[in-house]
């Protein structure tokens with residue numbers, strides 16, 4: 237039971253094989269929303285030190301949505317989904333929520349199937365009643381067990397301290413998939429908060445979508461993955477293209493991969509190459525991943541000593557990258573500095589040296 241140093245309000249339910257996995261539940265977490273975490277006692281020790289558990293300010297404004305910018309509707313052929321009810325501009329926040337369930341990926345490999353099923357059920361049963369109701373209202377693609385099916389259909393994969401977890405955010409779980417989505421998401425590890433932002437302008441009446449898979453994959457691979465993991469035939473605008481146009485899109489995706497690889501050695505690559513990458517991403521309507529193209533454009537411009545181009549591209553890399561990787565991603569510190577004083581960075585004029 238809870239003691240003064242532990243956030244957990246329920247007796248731990250454990251199973252062990254090579255390792256011991258337990259369910260740790262807190263009914264008070266995030267102002268009474270609650271959370272259940274299935275992991276090892278060692279890992280939960282470090283999780284419970286995170287600001288999300290120990291700093292009341294870490295969750296200010298999170299899980300609150302007095303007037304959501306969308307309505308939930310039944311949509312033909314895709315279950316329920318979220319439709320924008322007002323104009324959303326690139327960068328506008330759509331969601332900020334903590335998980336109600338977090339399941340350690342290693343438990344699936346280590347425990348017997350029956351054992352982790354029991355733990356999954358405990359995890360859900362330990363949630364506060366309103367939160368449990370939100371979980372029960374989720375759609376679950378029927379495969380094995382009602383609890384497990386809901387988790388598999390709705391969980392996001394995320395990494396914390398080099399451990400993979402599957403996390404359920406019931407509100408965000410209503411977002412349907414599109415291979416060219418209008419929203420992007422990231423997980424903030426300190427506040428255990430999943431953020432979703434508009435990655436392009438979204439007009440009222442448009443469905444808000446995210447991508448469930450790596451959108452760089454060619455059409456056939458995308459279709460296969462979506463069908464095997466989520467059980468639907470993708471009919472998004474890209475997957476429905478005429479075969480000729482779908483082929484052209486696949487070729488652009490190949491080019492994006494090849495140019496990105498070449499640009500890893502940005503110090504010797506011309507800025508025109510990075511600009512071509514930006515253009516390919518625009519043609520493909522891949523807004524969130526295009527931050528990497530702006531990133532390379534900033535670095536190649538810096539290497540060439542193009543002051544204003546460096547600033548322009550670094551600013552764009554930060555604006556888009558933050559929506560895809562998060563506010564605190566360290567890799568953006570360099571871009572932030574480049575956006576201010578490019579001539580002071582190590583990349584400046586390196587092509588001419």
Ligand SMILES: C[S@@+](CC[C@H](N)C(=O)[O-])C[C@H]1O[C@@H](n2cnc3c(N)ncnc32)[C@H](O)[C@@H]1O
Pocket residue numbers: 313314315316317374375377389390409410411412413414466467468469470471472
């Ligand atoms: C995370 S849920 C999304 C919300 C779900 N539509 C609902 O009713 O709660 C994932 C499931 O939604 C459906 N779905 C998501 N995107 C879809 C799409 N583009 N086309 C058809 N079905 C889709 C699939 O059944 C998928 O397994």
